[in-house]
Amino acid sequence: MKSNEELRGFVFKVRTILENHKEELDPVLYQCFPRGCCGNISSVLGRLLKENGFGVFEYVYGRSEVFNIDSHAWLEKEAIVCDITADQFEELLRPKVYVDESDSFYKSFSIECKKKYYQTYDSMWHDSCYNLVKKYS
Secondary structure (H helix, E strand, C coil), X not given: CCCHHHHHHHHHHHHHHHHHCHHHCCCCCCCCCCCCCHXXXXXXXXXXXXXXXCCCCEEEEXXXXXXXXXXXXXXXXXXXXXXXXXXXXXXXXXXXXXXXXXXXXHHCCEEEEEEEHHHCCCHXXXXXXXXXXXXXX
């Protein structure tokens, strides 16, 4: 089993690829990356994590009245949150990538959906992003 440090490093690597090649992302789905694409990116990241030996993560989607957030999605496995778009809420000063145990931010969400990442992966919507990451990995 891989360590949380390896997991964090891998997620940062994926995030860096996305930032460095943002102009190659689908402009409709990822136009404002990292804002507004947490669901799509989380599905893609789930597939990448599984393929790279980190196991199967759950896709989590919810809303937070505490932070006035209508929707946000991230991945979880056991007690670890894996959020590749954590910084999209600039006013909250969240880190770019969050890989750690759930904190007060995630605990504030009312969870509306929690399922295995592969139940949210749709080739039509996600393959372009997945292929971009694979191309530069």
